[in-house]
Amino acid sequence: MPHIFCIANQKGGVGKTTTTVNLAAGLAQVGQRVLIVDLDPQGNATMGSGVDKRTLANTVYDVLLEDVTIAEARQRSPKGGYDVLGANRDLAGAEIELVPLERRDRRLKTALEAVAAEYDFVLIDCPPSLSLLTLNGLTCAHGVIVPMQCEYFALEGLTDLVNTVKQVHANLNRDLQLIGLLRVMYDPRITLQQQVSDQLKAHFGDKVFNTVIPRNVRLAEAPSYGVPGVVFDPSSKGAQAFVAFAQEVVERVANKSLV
Ligand code: ADP
Numbered sequence: 001m002p003h004i005f006c007i008a009n010q011k012g013g014v015g016k017t018t019t020t021v022n023l024a025a026g027l028a029q030v031g032q033r034v035l036i037v038d039l040d041p042q043g044n045a046t047m048g049s050g051v052d053k054r055t056l057a058n059t060v061y062d063v064l065l066e067d068v069t070i071a072e073a074r075q076r077s078p079k080g081g082y083d084v085l086g087a088n089r090d091l092a093g094a095e096i097e098l099v100p101l102e103r104r105d106r107r108l109k110t111a112l113e114a115v116a117a118e119y120d121f122v123l124i125d126c127p128p129s130l131s132l133l134t135l136n137g138l139t140c141a142h143g144v145i146v147p148m149q150c151e152y153f154a155l156e157g158l159t160d161l162v163n164t165v166k167q168v169h170a171n172l173n174r175d176l177q178l179i180g181l182l183r184v185m186y187d188p189r190i191t192l193q194q195q196v197s198d199q200l201k202a203h204f205g206d207k208v209f210n211t212v213i214p215r216n217v218r219l220a221e222a223p224s225y226g227v228p229g230v231v232f233d234p235s236s237k238g239a240q241a242f243v244a245f246a247q248e249v250v251e252r253v254a255n256k257s258l259v
């Protein structure tokens with residue numbers, strides 16, 4: 001069984017996709033077999049992996065509607081070293097089309113079971129909402145990784161997300177845990193960020209990953225080349241931080257302090 005993690009935060013622009021793509025590439029570099037599931041109709045994880053969302057014959061949308069299997073719809077990231085189940089605008093319609101269907105919140109789970117033996121990690125890039133799409137992700141995941149910027153309002157949004165994870169745990173998926181909070185786009189020179197970071201550690205303890213991802217322009221440039229930052233400029237501070245994060249995830253999984 002692979003470790004299945006949702007990268008989630010209901011806020012947009014907080015670094016979910018950057019975390020998904022670079023964690024996948026970092027894990028691939030240390031020999032892990034990885035599948036990214038892009039659950040965001042914006043398709044940023046798909047494009048950022050070098051897979052053109054506009055020309056895809058089949059996407060996660062077709063998988064959720066049970067027209068094709070993951071094995072038929074997945075693509076290989078040309079430079080990332082992992083597989084991608086892509087998304088595009090079609091997925092926006094799934095939100096409504098899934099509502100009358102049976103097992104509407106467990107369709108991704110069923111589809112993943114067929115390819116489970118082929119992967120060590122499945123990383124699900126969630127949309128910026130707590131919607132039926134995110135619910136499909138949370139229902140099949142073992143854990144949630146929450147990228148966050150150390151700003152005042154970040155803490156406020158966290159309460160809603162933690163409550164959602166608790167509800168899904170109680171009602172739909174006993175395996176689901178909040179695995180960790182990843183501090184991203186971090187600038188240690190900003191006093192408020194230090195303060196919020198300290199508050200996070202005081203409140204969430206071990207749930208805060210040791211690795212901190214700095215604000216780094218190379219990470220922001222990489223998606224326009226369709227290459228994960230980790231591969232685009234391996235010597236950059238951002239790439240090095242994501243490689244360290246991938247190692248921390250592998251260590252935590254091995255020590256069972258995670259999952
Ligand atoms: P989300 O998926 O949560 O909407 P993204 O990963 O797309 O967030 O990130 C939002 C924007 O911030 C993107 O333009 C991305 O390139 C940029 N970004 C993300 N992480 C970093 C970072 N560590 N340093 C600099 N820019 C970043």
Ligand code: MG
Binds near residue numbers: 045
């Ligand atoms: Mg995104």
